[in-house]
Amino acid sequence: MQNFLENLGIRKFTTKQICTLAIxxxxxxxxxxxxxxxxxxxxxxxxxxxPVFVIAALYGPVSGGITYVLSDAISAFILYxxxxxxxxxxxxxxxxxxxxxxxxxxxxxxGFVARLIICVLLQFVISLFINTYFLTVMYNFVFKxxxxxxxxxxxxxxxxxxxxxxxxxxxxxxxxxxxx
Numbered sequence: 567m568q569n570f571l572e573n574l575g576i577r578k579f580t581t582k583q584i585c586t587l588a589i590x591x592x593x594x595x596x597x598x599x600x601x602x603x604x605x606x607x608x609x610x611x612x613x614x615x616x617p618v619f620v621i622a623a624l625y626g627p628v629s630g631g632i633t634y635v636l637s638d639a640i641s642a643f644i645l646y647x648x649x650x651x652x653x654x655x656x657x658x659x660x661x662x663x664x665x666x667x668x669x670x671x672x673x674x675x676x677g678f679v680a681r682l683i684i685c686v687l688l689q690f691v692i693s694l695f696i697n698t699y700f701l702t703v704m705y706n707f708v709f710k711x712x713x714x715x716x717x718x719x720x721x722x723x724x725x726x727x728x729x730x731x732x733x734x735x736x737x738x739x740x741x742x743x744x745x746x
Contacts, residue, residue, distance in 0.1 A: 627665025
């Protein structure tokens with residue numbers, strides 16, 4: 567049981583690790599506010615996943631999921647004045663998937679490209695289908711229409727995330743040394 571919990575990244579954190587988590591949550595909020603590229607009124611591309619990806623790769627799936635939920639909630643509250651519990655579910659899933667795919671396996675080793683493909687495709691499914699479904703529930707949109715509207719943005723996110731994650735192993739090694 568202990569090994570299972572450790573594989574999910576559930577353990578006691580040191581003060582330094584908690585501070586690292588807080589810094590990366592703040593970075594994700596700043597990235598969400600500053601680096602969001604609006605595509606249309608309802609579509610945008612954000613780079614807030616980058617700090618979440620780093621935390622998930624270094625500290626595990628649960629830490630990645632919680633980091634994404636907290637950063638998403640803080641930035642949503644700052645930008646819109648409210649937080650959506652439904653979208654928080656997909657934020658947790660995204661961070662959790664980053665951790666499942668890359669926790670303790672973030673170097674260019676055997677299977678890196680396979681993990682990259684699986685991770686990005688799952689992120690695509692979450693972004694396109696689950697988020698769209700939750701938006702249709704929240705705002706009474708028509709699901710088929712929203713899927714068609716969100717497809718180009720989701721495909722662009724797929725490419726951008728693939729590139730960012732592919733070039734990340736070098737930088738993750740540096741963060742891993744600092745975060746221990």
